Amino acid sequence: MADNPEAKRVFSRRSVIKGVIAGGVAVSSTSYLFRATTALGQTGVAERLITLNVNGQQRRVDVMKQETLAWTLRYKLGLTGTKLGCDRAECGACTVLIDDVPYYACSMLSHTVRGRKVVTLEGLAGADGTLHPVQQAIIDEQGFQCAFCMSGFIMSAVGFLKTNPNPSRSELAQGLSGNLCRCQDYDKILTSMMRGAELMRRG
Ligand code: FES
Ligand code: FES
Numbered sequence: 001m002a003d004n005p006e007a008k009r010v011f012s013r014r015s016v017i018k019g020v021i022a023g024g025v026a027v028s029s030t031s032y033l034f035r036a037t038t039a040l041g042q043t044g045v046a047e048r049l050i051t052l053n054v055n056g057q058q059r060r061v062d063v064m065k066q067e068t069l070a071w072t073l074r075y076k077l078g079l080t081g082t083k084l085g086c087d088r089a090e091c092g093a094c095t096v097l098i099d100d101v102p103y104y105a106c107s108m109l110s111h112t113v114r115g116r117k118v119v120t121l122e123g124l125a126g127a128d129g130t131l132h133p134v135q136q137a138i139i140d141e142q143g144f145q146c147a148f149c150m151s152g153f154i155m156s157a158v159g160f161l162k163t164n165p166n167p168s169r170s171e172l173a174q175g176l177s178g179n180l181c182r183c184q185d186y187d188k189i190l191t192s193m194m195r196g197a198e199l200m201r202r203g
Contacts, residue, residue, distance in 0.1 A: 088106065121151040
């Protein structure tokens with residue numbers, strides 16, 4: 001492979017996608033934390049210390065009254081697997097699970113999810129690093145182009161499959177209809193998610 005540029009390109013793309021699938025960290029979260037401190041500090045609005053249950057951990061975090069969960073996750077807690085696309089409940093890139101139900105994190109206020117269980121992309125893999133079946137299926141099927149929308153689709157699929165573990169292709173398409181893909185890669189995405197459903201059923 002070392003002498004084959006095409007193989008190198010494919011390998012490199014796989015490595016990047018694998019990294020994004022597992023943790024969503026395509027860039028250092030440090031820069032986001034810095035940005036958050038700067039941007040929020042300019043508002044002059046007092047923050048309030050609250051505790052959120054995120055990926056099974058109790059996380060103490062300062063939030064403002066009007067702060068969205070997507071903002072808190074990304075810029076306060078460094079969980080950049082939650083993407084911000086439209087920031088107005090249209091694209092689904094920010095989807096997370098709250099008590100096992102998919103929600104747009106850009107449209108939830110952080111203080112309203114106290115006492116509830118929030119799961120982000122980073123919380124899906126097992127403690128030993130084993131990927132969730134839906135994540136594994138995406139690697140198997142290479143289901144995304146740029147993958148910006150991927151974490152939102154994964155979270156929506158995981159939430160949907162909890163309620164319907166054996167969906168038809170059209171049922172799953174319906175279940176994922178709140179997520180948009182700018183690359184229009186819907187057919188491959190759906191194939192990946194159907195494969196994820198199959199892997200989940202196999203346990
Ligand atoms: S960023 Fe939340 S729905 Fe688009
Ligand atoms: S793969 Fe690019 S936005 Fe969906």
